[in-house]
Amino acid sequence: MSENPVSTHSFVLNGRAVSVEAPGDLPLLWVLRDILGVTGPKYGCGINICKACTCLLDGKEAITTCSFPLARAEGHEITTIEGLAQGDKLHPVQEAWIEHDVPQCGYCQPGWIMATVALLEQHKQPTDEQIDAMENVCRCGTYFRIRQAIHDAAARMA
């Protein structure tokens, strides 16, 4: 850590400019949670396996914030689950999640929703094979309804 001294890092978080004094190699997840108090992104593994901490980079690319250094956020736009809705107007992916009553415990769902938003940026009508390639872990086993909700969200956004 000595080679990564504390310095100032500025980025846009959910539409708002923020500056953080922290080491540049601090994982963004802990910058968000422990320093900024933004708790939507969840810890599940810390090593980019479970994808519970997924957020958006510049509105479209899925990043696992547990394995994304603060320095790489410099000058970029970061969107967490809290920044997805426009005021009271939910994102179509969130609406589809409610329609299909997806969550059980709910812990992994912010990561799934952000990963789905990114998937739909890449593929407007994702195939089942493209959905199969999603690696997020759901311990409660809500996969069936997640798949339904992804297809539904794609239809809502078409």
Add this chain to the structure above:
Amino acid sequence: MTEAAPRPPSEAERQTVVTIGRRRFLAFLASAPALVVATQLFDGARPHPAEAAAPSPPTMEELWDISQFIVVASQPTMPLVRLEIGPDGIARLDLPRVEMGQGITTSVAMMIAEDLEVPLDHVKVTIADARPELMFNQMTAGSCTLRTFQVPIQVMAATAKAQMKSAAAQRWGVPVGALAVKDGVVSGPGGRRATYGELAEAAALISPEAVTVQPKAVADYTIIGRPTRRVDTREIVTGAKQFSMDRMPTKAKPAMVRRPPTMKGTLKSINNAEAVKAMPGVRAVVPIPTGVGVVADTFEQAREACNALDVTFGPGPVDHESNETILEQLRAKLAGFDPAPGGATQVVEAEFDFAPVNHASLEVECAVADVRPDGADLWSGFQAPILAQQHIALELGLPQDKVKAHVVPPGSGFGRRVFYDAAIEAAQISKAAGMPVRLMWPRADDFRHGRMRPQQVHRFRAVLAGNEVVQFQQQVAAVATDFRQGLGEILTYAAAAAPFDAKQTIGNDMFSQGVFTTMVSSPYVFGGYKKHLNELANGMSTASYRSVPCQPARGAEEVMVDEVAAALNLDPVAFRLQWLKDDRTKAVLQKAAELAQWGKSMPAGFAQGVGIHIESRCHTACVVELDGRNPNNPQVTRAVMAVDVGLPVNPMTIETQMMGGIAEAISLTLRAGLHFQDGLPLEASYHHYKWLRMADFPKDTQIFVFPAGDHPIGGIGEVGMAAPTGAIANAYARATGIKPRSFPIVFPQNFDPYPPGYLPPPSYKSH
């Protein structure tokens, strides 16, 4: 003219008696201006008698299942649970159970709305903090929340509705019979209307003796039984739902524990505490009984500090044990079989072993602790908050009432959160460091030091005479499951209230065998039926896991049933239909077989498989299709389940719980297990522990929920695992020709494990 103020009702007037079935309840009212209703059971609930199915006599589980213990133990303090309707017309219940994803806040709200006659959004169900005065009535376990609260809620809601009508009748000077109630509004002759909110104060002063309390008939239900979306989904999908680690995120400091290299190793010395305290962001380094607590400004700094610590640990109880050595000890623990009766023509035997498994909740073990000299507040996903509060108070040397255990809905529970290891550690570290902390077990520690579902072995023998099974035995040996989490107290209490024949069994085999016999059903007419569990107490960290003994015990039995059918050259579904005891089980099996087109032709390498299971008064059957072309990469391609829970409160939730059971069955049957080796599991994250992913869950899944029948309400949280376990293993055998004997079936140790004690960094860091 002066109108006399309404006279508060006397205690006698505050009481009324309601009879539902064989049970009688006392409903009473308290405290204006809100209408508050509670119930008192004063006539013992009798268990639902199983129909004797000679020649296999009713088994323990059929007479008195484990949920019944919790139902009975909960009743004495039920008057302390109250339904309140305030001037805003909202009905509130602070539920002494925890929402873990099983949907109880929605289902309980539906039950209240039904008998109160209000829209669902007029009901708010919250999760109660630890209330020690509730005694045994605050443990979330045993799939019995709805079963426990069904009648108390009926009584409270129906009484409150009657009070509201009576208050309106008084106000308008009309008979109660002239009034109607709909959507929380009482209406009367001449277009008169009053909301519950407007009537609440007057209703609280009405004598319940004067009202008729009549819970609704099932046939009149409009909310119960209707597929209903969860009430808490919006807060989940917006990130607003707070889990434990989301409390005080910038005030309570991140904390982790450097743990020993073997399970339950003991702390000897910290050799570089000062150097680690000087690391960036580190606030405190404190010894605790389970390791070394580190408090830092961020969890990443805590992780780095844990890795940097030089600690000397002593041995733990199982340093030289591995799955292989434990399996040998378990086999030695197995009791022998009783001798076969005369006239036997065939004997079918099989042995199945199950690796230990981890609960693997996405939210790791965690708790927030704010310990001060004069009191403490804890936040965690407590399934048993009263015991946690007592234990933490003892640990801190504080009076129990100075410790608040706040119950936070966890990121899944599955039995693991009946223990509160993280809360104890958080309290110890907060006290020693003198600051509030958020303690989290990193994923590697959660897998390696977490309480496991114990490794176990099941040995079966079926003795056949002609086409009949005349004796069926199941001998089980398992590493001891730790039940010191409150269930023990409930069992002890409720044993005294159990029927005479139940008392005998419970007295003999308290706890483990008690749990085994009150959960594991024996659903077939197989002559002399005997099942027994012996335990190996070796000091490993264990806990109950969703369905406790059922997924392995009944899943393996369903494989055994297929092998008996095969020995008789009989179709597995036809054989089961011939010998199942209960018509409800037969009905769910017939439905699942029909929907799945049982017996249809399958391509080479593919097969169907079937399994049934009864648990917590709920009957299930499952048929799967499995692609076994590569025996080392089996895939479940279709799953059909039929479920009869007696009274389905929310079919949408029942469906998700069955899907959760299918997910458990796919994982635990095919790929997910722990390689315990030299005192520690090798698995440290989800790339090692093969919990199923999206691609593993069948795209073709169908759940059929039976409508309400003339049966008591059952439980749904745990029953969904065993039928698909049997179905998957049976399909695997039929598709591959390989008899499954060791679970998970595909279980290579083909990864490089992390060194013991090491907490891996994000990949962009080299160290």
